[in-house]
Amino acid sequence: MNYRNLPMVPRVVFGNGSFDQLGDILLPQRKSSDAPMIFLVDDIFEGTQLISRIPLICNDQIIFISADEEPKTDQVDLLADRIRDHFNELPSGIVGIGGGTLLDLAKAVAIMLNNKGKSYQYQGWDLVRKPSIYHVGIPTISGTGAEVSRTTVLLGPEKKLGINSDYTTFNQVLLDPDLTKGVSKEQWFYTGMDCFIHCIESLNGTFLNAFSQSYGEKALELCKEVYLEELDPSDSRDKLMMASWHGGMSIAYSQVGVAHAMSYGLSYLLGVRHGIGNCLVFQHLEEFYPEGVAMFNIMKEKHQIALPTGICGALTENDFEIMINVALSLEPLWENALGKEWRKLISPEKLKSIYQKI
Template sequence: MTKYRNFPMVPRVVFGQGCFKQLGEILLPKRKSSEAPFIFLVDDVFEGHELINSIPLLFNDQIIFISADEEPKTNQVDSLVSQLIQSYTELPSGIIGIGGGTLLDLAKATALMLTNPGSASEYQGWDLIKKPAIYHVGIPTISGTGAEVSRTTVLLGPDKKLGINSDFTPFDQVILDPDLTQGVSTEQWFYTGMDCFIHCVESLNGTFLNAFSQSYGEKALELCKEVYLDSLSEEDSRDKLMMASWHGGMSIAYSQVGVAHAMSYGLSYLLGVKHGIGNCLVFQYLEEFYPEGVALFDQMREKHQIKLPKGICANLSDTEFDTMIKVAMSLEPLWENAVGKEWRKTITPQKLKSIYKKI
């Protein structure tokens, strides 16, 4: 008998404009005691913003502002966990991440590492976490990464950029309020939305494709086309991109991403390039793998007048190229999904270097 993966999903989700206001009501039954606070990890762009006044603080709850300018790191998670353990007599009642993919990944990782010993870097990989996380909630303020629904939390470690992939990683609760995505810059809206679009292209063209991932991937792709190629109202665009992100994240639960994500991890690890723009920088040169997807990407980029940076890899040494290539090629499930079990026959260091040199 074939053994199928029994994947966890987010058990509770609320969607709708203004639903963030229900956060206090949602958290109250989850509070363990007055000594067990809720910890809110919030993107520091919201410091002084009216959103902060809407966070339902009680007792010794704490807001920790975190910059999303850099990718989340394993030592950052370790530092947060240590800080929380030293500050309180009880484990927190829960961790709430409010922001984009960086904040959502930090919230997931912190919730996991409060119950699992050692450093976050020891758990970068598949199914290494042994104990359930504490209660954790994801509240995206930008749409596209799929971090709100995925079973991974992507972290930059001392040796690699790799997710903590586990059945205990997904959020216990997600709040999808399209109103929270207002005010995002055009560039950020594009780069993060393209993360979702590229998820879908890689999933739908992968060898791991099945009816489950296809149904979600096709819906997410359709929504991305509407958002980035049609003329929607701002309100419709926010609603639909938020659902595209959700469906895009679900599409890879039972499949995988592919070439752009693998190579983007190399850029992030070496150069600190943020995930969304990294995917775009790589994807523009992947006609060989995703011809239809790249053609659509070019249309979307032209419509929104997005100019991608050039010369990112122009002055790198051979050693630096080798570092990026090593990181990218270590992500074996992504390459197997993209090319098949015999991927090493066609995906060589020379091939990857030729693509990186164009960026």
């Protein structure tokens, strides 16, 4: 048996107010005044107090990016080219501040600044040849696990798929639960459910092992506390941030499953955001995850979340075929969910019948 030698985030800071240590953390990584730090920041923070707390010196630059759409390969390429063309030297580092979209963009841009070609050429497993430049992840919402994972999920010209590599993982993560204050209730729920669904898929998968189980069980326990119990807001923020971390770790040596595979189809065709896409699919997966779906419905009812309906109501046969092909292309996810004989257990007709309910 050849066990995978997986990377983990080598340095992490956790704590309320820890964002104010960012300047000290970045200082040893600065190469020269001509090699700035580039901060990729969710544009929802433009004009807020958070921006004044970013430790800018010399030629550092903030680039505001909308997180309204899923990150795309051509967006990564444009950002990498813009940074290359603007500075004489490669930046000292890339700092992503935001949710999963900004964190995935930061990881992908850090890779592409040191690797030739286009980012879609690296969508897949272990295709990156050269280390990324130094990059830091600072989540401002909890649930995606993007801060800890070795993948950066991108919408490409032909598929939605991650750049899964040992060079994707952040060099430094800063976890400050205070940064998640002010997240809307719906977004808090959808992104947190991404973590919950990670756990259900990992813990019920054929790839499950003690490594994944230990992280997945802890993340699931924290999700239950946050979404089923009455917690102090500060305690809830702390616990959901750690649930996200553990949920991301739970799939490092495992995989996600049916909900994520089908959610990728929704995102690719319709641009549905990842968290809500997982929820839209997961509610119809009682056959695969009966206990998880039952718990999801209790959480949804408790927090009075009404999922949108009719998303796939006007789709053509060709549209359904595109979504199904994207979903079925994610073979490791299906093998984790259903085993090596998964092709005998799932069919395009089955997937279409689930999509038609959304």
